[in-house]
Amino acid sequence: MELITGQDVSKVYHNGGVSTEALKGVSFSIEEGAFVSFVGPSGSGKTTLLNLIGCLDKPSGGRLLVAGTDVAGLGRTDAAIFRGSHIGFIFQSFNLIPVLTAYENVEYPLIVVQNVPASTRRKQVMELLAAVGMSDQQAKRPDQLSGGQKQRVAIARALVTHPKLVLADEPTANLDHDTAMAILRLMKKIRDERDTTFVFSTHDHRIIGEAEVLYRLEDGVLKTNGANGGRGNG
Amino acid sequence: MGNLIKIAGRNLFRYKRRTLLTLSLIVIGVLFVTGFMAVTGSFKGMMIGQITDSFVGHMQIHRKGYLAAIDTLPLTMNLKPQAVKKVEAVLKEMPEIEAYTKRIKFGGMFSNFTETTNIRLNGVDPEMEVKTVPLLLPRIIEGEKAIKKGEILVPELLAKGMKVKVGDMVVVIATNKDGSVNGKQLKVAGIMESATGPGGRDGYVHMDDAVDILRMDEPEISEIAIRIQDFNRLHDVFGKLEAALSGEMNKQGKPVFEVHTWEKLSPFYTIASMIDMMTLFVKIMLVAIVLISIMNVMIMAVYERVREIGTIAAIGTLPRKILAMFLIEGLLMGAIGAVIGSILSGVTIYALHAAQISFDFGRQTGLILAPTVDLVALATISGIVIGVSILASFQPALKAARMDPIEALGHV
Numbered sequence: 001m002e003l004i005t006g007q008d009v010s011k012v013y014h015n016g017g018v019s020t021e022a023l024k025g026v027s028f029s030i031e032e033g034a035f036v037s038f039v040g041p042s043g044s045g046k047t048t049l050l051n052l053i054g055c056l057d058k059p060s061g062g063r064l065l066v067a068g069t070d071v072a073g074l075g076r077t078d079a080a081i082f083r084g085s086h087i088g089f090i091f092q093s094f095n096l097i098p099v100l101t102a103y104e105n106v107e108y109p110l111i112v113v114q115n116v117p118a119s120t121r122r123k124q125v126m127e128l129l130a131a132v133g134m135s136d137q138q139a140k141r142p143d144q145l146s147g148g149q150k151q152r153v154a155i156a157r158a159l160v161t162h163p164k165l166v167l168a169d170e171p172t173a174n175l176d177h178d179t180a181m182a183i184l185r186l187m188k189k190i191r192d193e194r195d196t197t198f199v200f201s202t203h204d205h206r207i208i209g210e211a212e213v214l215y216r217l218e219d220g221v222l223k224t225n226g227a228n229g230g231r232g233n234g
Numbered sequence: 235m236g237n238l239i240k241i242a243g244r245n246l247f248r249y250k251r252r253t254l255l256t257l258s259l260i261v262i263g264v265l266f267v268t269g270f271m272a273v274t275g276s277f278k279g280m281m282i283g284q285i286t287d288s289f290v291g292h293m294q295i296h297r298k299g300y301l302a303a304i305d306t307l308p309l310t311m312n313l314k315p316q317a318v319k320k321v322e323a324v325l326k327e328m329p330e331i332e333a334y335t336k337r338i339k340f341g342g343m344f345s346n347f348t349e350t351t352n353i354r355l356n357g358v359d360p361e362m363e364v365k366t367v368p369l370l371l372p373r374i375i376e377g378e379k380a381i382k383k384g385e386i387l388v389p390e391l392l393a394k395g396m397k398v399k400v401g402d403m404v405v406v407i408a409t410n411k412d413g414s415v416n417g418k419q420l421k422v423a424g425i426m427e428s429a430t431g432p433g434g435r436d437g438y439v440h441m442d443d444a445v446d447i448l449r450m451d452e453p454e455i456s457e458i459a460i461r462i463q464d465f466n467r468l469h470d471v472f473g474k475l476e477a478a479l480s481g482e483m484n485k486q487g488k489p490v491f492e493v494h495t496w497e498k499l500s501p502f503y504t505i506a507s508m509i510d511m512m513t514l515f516v517k518i519m520l521v522a523i524v525l526i527s528i529m530n531v532m533i534m535a536v537y538e539r540v541r542e543i544g545t546i547a548a549i550g551t552l553p554r555k556i557l558a559m560f561l562i563e564g565l566l567m568g569a570i571g572a573v574i575g576s577i578l579s580g581v582t583i584y585a586l587h588a589a590q591i592s593f594d595f596g597r598q599t600g601l602i603l604a605p606t607v608d609l610v611a612l613a614t615i616s617g618i619v620i621g622v623s624i625l626a627s628f629q630p631a632l633k634a635a636r637m638d639p640i641e642a643l644g645h646v
Contacts, residue, residue, distance in 0.1 A: 051640055054548070056548060056639050056640050057640055076553065077552060077553065080547065080550050080551065080552050080553065081550065081552070082550075083548065083549065083550040084549065084550020084551070084552075085550070087550075088549070089545075089548050089549055091545065091643070093541075095541060095542070095544075095545040095643075097241075097542060097545070097546070098248070098542075099241065099244035099245055099248050100241065100244070108546075108549075109549050109550065111237045112237070112238070112546070112551050112555055113549060113550040113551055113552075114550075157549070158549075161550075
């Protein structure tokens with residue numbers, strides 16, 4: 001079943017009278033539970049596409065459906081609500097809240113975004129921290145964690161709201177090889193257990209190799225797509 | 235909400251030095267304002283008490299137009315016995331009135347048999363007068379603390395100038411409203427300390443002597459001074475009394491009486507108003523300190539946490555919650571500053587109270603400063619600080635709430 005469908009999606013940025021076409025009529029579809037990577041050089045449009053899928057931005061043209069919702073029609077608040085209930089985010093620089101512990105960072109979306117009662121929050125958070133192997137580091141703040149540990153916490157935060165989709169923009173760019181591979185394996189394991197769809201943007205060959213479905217972008221145009229040895233298809 | 239407060243609290247102490255500096259500013263501001271209010275309030279309260287309890291009373295009733303002509307003490311504008319009875323009937327019906335006194339005020343000549351000068355006198359009923367202005371008798375610095383028939387209380391400066399002392403005989407001569415001159419020998423029973431304000435340098439005689447000197451068939455009263463039970467309700471009681479007397483009209487259909495609070499009767503009210511104005515300016519300074527310091531901190535907080543704001547917005551935090559998070563941060567800072575400031579103010583004011591600082595005002599020396607601040611005043615100042623803190627945080631909070639997540643996430 002398709003979770004994301006893009007039909008002739010385009011995005012044009014206007015800056016000081018200059019128009020830049022970041023995406024030029026891109027069409028694609030992503031199945032539920034897929035492990036997908038958008039690859040391409042800097043400026044190819046992969047981050048733009050992820051922003052559109054993540055309802056952080058709106059397409060200039062075409063149609064983009066995420067979990068059955070036409071995201072172009074969402075207002076600012078509705079988009080935030082949609083993200084909070086359907087999408088998890090993993091960032092290149094982890095983007096944990098520095099004043100909160102690992103536990104509190106994972107708990108944050110449940111409190112502020114989903115208003116989950118305290119009685120059920122603890123179970124959910126502990127479950128995710130255990131899944132990413134961070135149970136014993138839960139009381140530490142981000143500045144006391146290594147890069148890999150931070151990214152594990154970020155993954156737990158992205159998954160704690162049980163999103164259908166996790167978007168990860170260059171998730172391994174700031175990690176060493178072993179840690180990056182461990183993080184990728186962890187994400188794949190979680191995908192297998194929870195059937196969560198993972199979509200990455202990257203130019204990291206390690207991720208490219210691990211992706212099951214690969215889309216290659218160049219100058220805002222989708223050049224190649226298809227299976228990459230995994231279970232999804234394009 | 236509890237979790238938002240926890241996050242806001244931690245964010246505040248992310249930059250400890252900056253937060254502590256800002257808190258110090260707020261604390262000093264609160265301390266300064268409450269201290270100023272307590273000291274000036276004490277001074278004001280004491281002076282108002284001195285003036286009202288020494289001679290003015292809390293309110294006065296005159297015949298309409300008397301106050302405008304009070305410098306000449308016009309006997310033709312005194313209240314007739316019938317009018318006085320009406321006033322007394324009203325006053326006796328009002329439970330808020332603690333006491334009142336009737337006065338015949340007149341100007342005359344004061345002679346020690348070798349020298350003569352002019353004098354302003356009050357003919358009073360001693361019992362009623364003392365109940366209404368209880369600090370009158372303590373102003374008698376020499377002689378018996380009483381006002382008896384055939385005796386006169388002479389103001390200190392006049393006694394010195396005329397070289398009279400307690401026990402001396404003097405003559406008071408006055409012209410009555412018909413133009414007839416009369417005099418009476420009186421014994422100096424006491425020397426009175428001067429007080430600040432109109433009437434503060436008047437002499438006192440018994441009302442019967444005033445009636446004799448002015449050759450009145452019945453006492454015609456110049457003014458009725460009133461003391462109320464609760465000074466804090468002055469304006470309520472004034473309104474009630476004025477309403478009760480406003481129905482009395484003369485033959486021309488104009489009001490017979492005029493009622494005034496001490497504020498209209500004493501020039502000290504101008505000083506009291508200036509103190510209030512200064513207090514207002516000090517409060518405005520506090521508002522400015524809180525506004526600028528908190529706004530500065532919050533602007534910096536938003537600027538330094540742009541990526542963080544982008545992150546929380548991206549993961550689905552609603553703009554209104556981002557707004558609330560920053561508003562709570564500002565509110566917390568204001569509230570912490572207000573609480574610490576209030577506690578320190580209480581301690582400082584208690585210490586000032588305990589130190590028994592004395593001061594002089596005019597001819598009154600050795601007045602003890604008794605600064606106090608009530609919980610309502612502290613709550614008001616704290617409320618102002620917290621309100622201004624929220625106000626100061628609003629613009630930075632709004633900026634954070636409206637931030638575009640993509641731009642914020644890309645901020646370096």
